[in-house]
Amino acid sequence: MSTCTSLTPSIVDDEPVGLDTIQEGRFTVPDSLEDEACWIVYTRKGDDKIPSDPRSPVPSYVDGTDPDYCVTFGEALDTVAESRRRFGHDDGLGGVGLCLGATDVCAIDLDDVIDEDGELDELAADLVDDIDSFTEVSPGGRGLHILVRDEQGVDDDHLQKDVIECYDERMMTFTGRTLRRASREIVNCPGLVGAYQSLYNGERDTDGDESAETGSTSAPTERTSRGELGDVLEDIVDTACEYDGDFEVLWNRGSTAWDSVTWNHDRSRADMSLASKIHWWCQESDAFAEEEISRSEMERIFLESDLAQRDKCQDRTDYVSRTFDKVQR
Template identity: 30%
Template sequence: MSEGCETLVDADAIPEGLRSREQWVCWRVKERDGKDTKVPVIPGDGDFASATDAETWRSFGTAVQYAGTREADGVGFVFTEEDSFVGVDLDDCRDPDTGLPDEDAQDIVVTLESFTEVSPSGTGFHVILQGELPGDRSRKGSVEMYETARFFTMTGDRVEGTPATVKQRQDALEEVYEAYLAPETDTTTSSESTNASPGDDAGGSKTEVTESGGDVDLSDEELLERAQNASNGEKFERLWRGSTAGYESQSEADMALCCLLAFWTGGDRARMDELFRRSGLIREKWDEVHYADGSTYGEKTIERAISSTSEFYEPDSYTGMEASTVDSGSAEVTDSNSQAGRSDAHLAERNRLLSERIDELETKLEEKENRIKELEKNVEKFRTPNE
């Protein structure tokens, strides 16, 4: 841990527009799943803080003072819906020895032209500006953008040549978002796609799927539409609306929805969190710290959902009509239609397996709940004197 607040943050270099707001926390490094994670803590008492609970935030001065006691590893600024600040996080893009950025990072920093600092690791940058994110995506590759419910570790180690203040840069933000975060569109036109009827998924969004933790390159609305139209879409839609019907507790419903989101997002933790916050199941408990390692209820639910999901969304490339639009009475079906049919059948089978896995998990949760109730009854009998 650093020896003194002056090594944790250059207080004078932090823009006044940020310093004047009581949206500051401290942070400590905690190991989770074998990786170091920066956990927010309350300046002053060291209890766990939350990026969605204003009661755990303090003034900049209080945060710096507490970090200076070496009870924390640094200070952080919380982004909220009440302010116009946007944070752009660029990871693994700076040579810590030479200070030189890679090509993409340099392009982003120059384009945004607002307060930019070196991250605590020395291998990345934080750009703070004023504006509004133009879309639902917040992460792609090593580029992340947030405007609410997140905190940035702050160093005040300003990058030479960048503004010392936070600038209003909406146009530049939209330009960078479009170039680095917006979903890619496959504009290739084939002879099959020219025969597609309105509503066909021909020449549509290009989808990249990797193993757990990778990007499913669909917009949130496209992803939700596919989830709702899948073979288990009715269950997804009920959970998405916030219905807990059929579940012993909301926690079980939370887990069921997270398992579905794990499948559709390719196990992308950050995107699962963002989507869950849009669902009808979101509640204050999601951001409450429930575990000794500092994990929140939401973080642990996502972690368990991913670990219990063995299949992830892996669509084939659709070129031509979707299987649902094929005329079953037609004497001739094109190769592209056959391919779409096979793809749709493949996806339906994956959804069926996922649904079975969720049902299995729900049964296990129910059995666990019953065991707990039985134990509680036994404890109560033990406490009650025999008459």
């Protein structure tokens, strides 16, 4: 069973799919999730969808992975509706998101698997039919979100983002535009996501360089203590803190300072800012060091910052590598 709400899909996300051959049912929320406190809302900033507090119709940026902000689907939807009533479609909240970290639901995120004629590619069709779980079209209309209840979560021995993308801790924008060929409920199958990672994604190389599979120039970095950074890296940090006020704030007080207008109350944006600054200062290190700083050393510096002391950075170091991937593009 699932819930088909009478509320218009535009309250959730107003980007039309515009596809003819994919037959979609009415806007649908799985019964098992409707009353579970795992929902959040978001506001739009350009092309970005930034998590916002679902208890307030006033857009206010929050950590979209923090379960403490989550409410039921109905409460989140009511907040979006009230926000748009007060501030209009453009300035109000953009829609509803699912906080994966607040539940045992994992998402398999498939990008660019729907062609211009609305047909699924072979990989997407096989996954949808084999898993037979709740599947929705992504906001852009060219991807799919397959939801699976899997208490084991993603398999850290395999790449989280390769042929398929697998997540168990992030905000996922929710459209409710389901495929008729897929189930309206979420299958419960512990270990399923890890099995598909094993089937489609490469193994994480913790000893060598995994750039051949991910585009990264270094393997995930293990956590170190500040005292193990060494003299050269310590000098870089000290110099950056002395001459760059934002670096100093993120390095020494980032665990709380990220929630400010400087970084739009967006922790991921603060992560990108600090990573960019670390990359810049390491590139400039020739001014006071006689050796080139490697990518792995840059990541070590990041992991020792106050900003990076949360579990998402310390336990999921693939996130740190992906952040530096974006910096170096």
